[in-house]
């Protein structure tokens with residue numbers, strides 16, 4: 001520990017860290033372009049200048065090691081003047097096309113200029129032009145004129161993905177970011193450069209022009225693309241007279257799971273979520289009233305009491321799993337989690353992506369839900385009714401002639417609705433809360449509330465409706481059953497951070 | 505998001521008292537009242553709607569129009585500043601990529617619901633491109649259906665500025 005004085009306030013900091021890291025960690029604003037915690041320092045933008053007592057000239061905070069007793073000023077007149085000059089230089093060739101730039105509203109250049117800008121051009125020469133809206137691959141659009149040459153994107157492809165698609169071409173004010181001829185940006189994590197780019201030089205063609213960022217409401221969720229369960233922001237907006245819609249996912253920093261990044265497949269999976277929110281109840285392929293369909297589920301369960309088999313998806317939350325278990329017990333039904341579909345050997349890699357595509361397979365283990373094939377065969381042979389939850393693979397059970405009734409409760413519409421006597425939609429992943437255990441055994445909480453325009457209920461609410469009970473929150477379900485199973489971790493703890501489970 | 509703090513006016517004691525300003529306003533009202541009372545024949549009235557007002561100034565905030573570039577194409581770049589500033593949230597924009605090389609972005613849909621609009625002029629003030637103005641001089645807008653009060657992009661583009669405004 002070291003003690004330093006920043007703007008006349010003493011703070012305690014780690015002594016082996018870089019100055020900028022500790023200043024940012026203590027909530028002190030230090031403008032910066034090239035420094036990024038995942039990519040380290042580069043020292044090229046000079047935006048992070050601070051005044052250090054005893055040093056003649058301003059120093060860059062991103063390449064200054066901490067020394068005990070340092071006295072630092074971040075807001076003095078001379079520092080503000082330096083920042084203003086650097087920004088003036090950044091803007092010499094900048095097109096200032098904020099009205100058409102997607103980054104406006106979350107742009108570092110814009111934000112810093114708001115604080116210390118000159119607001120008055122002293123320039124009479126023409127600007128150096130660059131290429132605009134160039135598709136460089138992987139849904140990334142490059143605008144060379146807006147670039148501040150911080151090289152974050154170059155360092156990302158060099159150090160993180162090691163694919164090295166991007167580089168700086170030419171010298172002086174003709175320097176531009178570019179790809180190599182015939183070698184577009186293409187790696188499974190490429191779209192992270194859009195978040196990394198502090199300005200609007202790299203934007204996403206998938207998000208571009210669909211929504212201004214200041215309208216978006218970021219919910220903190222967990223990606224359900226695979227069993228890694230990366231932390232993400234779910235940016236959604238309910239425009240006037242329109243339905244709540246998800247516009248993008250962004251990585252949310254979580255040092256225990258995904259660090260600063262997510263994969264492109266996960267990032268683009270929001271589209272499925274949007275589509276699934278239109279699902280509606282069906283009886284043998286015909287649209288049905290929601291309440292009538294729920295009533296029908298109750299009648300079917302009563303008729304086949306003791307002869308039903310619940311088949312669970314390994315992507316349900318822990319809360320949903322215990323609730324369905326309770327429902328199965330009430331109707332004396334069997335329950336199984338055997339599943340081969342949520343697995344894709346081609347998806348996984350050695351970074352974040354995992355071949356197990358389910359979000360909570362370890363939950364089966366924890367909650368004692370059987371997922372052995374042999375047991376499923378035995379249960380299926382003795383059942384009359386099959387209830388698939390969160391999955392759509394009823395066709396695999398055609399050979400069991402004893403199963404006369406098939407029901408599906410799922411977020412997405414069934415591929416062939418006629419094979420189900422009843423289809424009941426449930427809320428999608430991003431429209432409800434829940435706890436999940438990822439592939440590395442981290443217990444995490446997911447809370448997103450993308451609104452529904454329809455009557456569709458969450459799976460937990462469907463269970464309580466069927467059992468004619470009051471609807472219960474995650475807290476209620478933890479108090480009732482999960483706290484006695486997960487003894488050393490509480491729901492409130494995982495709301496703050498992901499916690500590794502020791503007992504798995 | 506960056507926020508620029510603009511200085512607030514009206515902080516002096518005289519301004520904070522309000523009373524002086526109210527007295528000043530009442531003085532104007534009463535002087536007109538007395539003037540008209542003395543000479544009723546001179547009160548300006550017109551037989552509206554047969555007779556239309558002639559004293560609408562170029563600063564009058566009428567129904568909106570979308571301005572055009574020199575090549576007669578839409579000037580608006582769908583930046584949403586107007587929709588963001590609008591207190592009535594009655595501007596509905598959908599943005600698309602502009603393919604003709606003039607600019608990068610433009611509105612595929614731009615409509616204003618005049619029944620919700622409070623004619624505050626906030627949208628004109630907010631526009632960084634001078635793409636929306638309220639200088640058409642249109643002060644009366646009568647339609648039979650609610651839907652007809654929602655002006656679409658092409659209608660807004662077709663509105664002309666009133667004579668005398670620039």
Ligand code: SF4
Nearest residue numbers: 147148150151153197
């Ligand atoms: S494109 Fe963006 S991230 Fe890359 S160097 Fe330019 S400003 Fe930095």
Ligand code: SF4
Nearest residue numbers: 223225226229230266
């Ligand atoms: S690695 Fe898996 S959990 Fe992470 S973003 Fe990709 S699909 Fe989602």
Ligand code: SF4
Nearest residue numbers: 590621622624625627
């Ligand atoms: S005049 Fe005011 S209320 Fe009407 S559209 Fe413009 S900003 Fe909205």
Ligand code: SF4
Nearest residue numbers: 580581583584586631
């Ligand atoms: S009218 Fe002006 S403020 Fe509104 S979207 Fe168009 S350019 Fe932006």
Ligand code: FES
Nearest residue numbers: 034035045046062
């Ligand atoms: S952040 Fe320190 S020089 Fe760029």
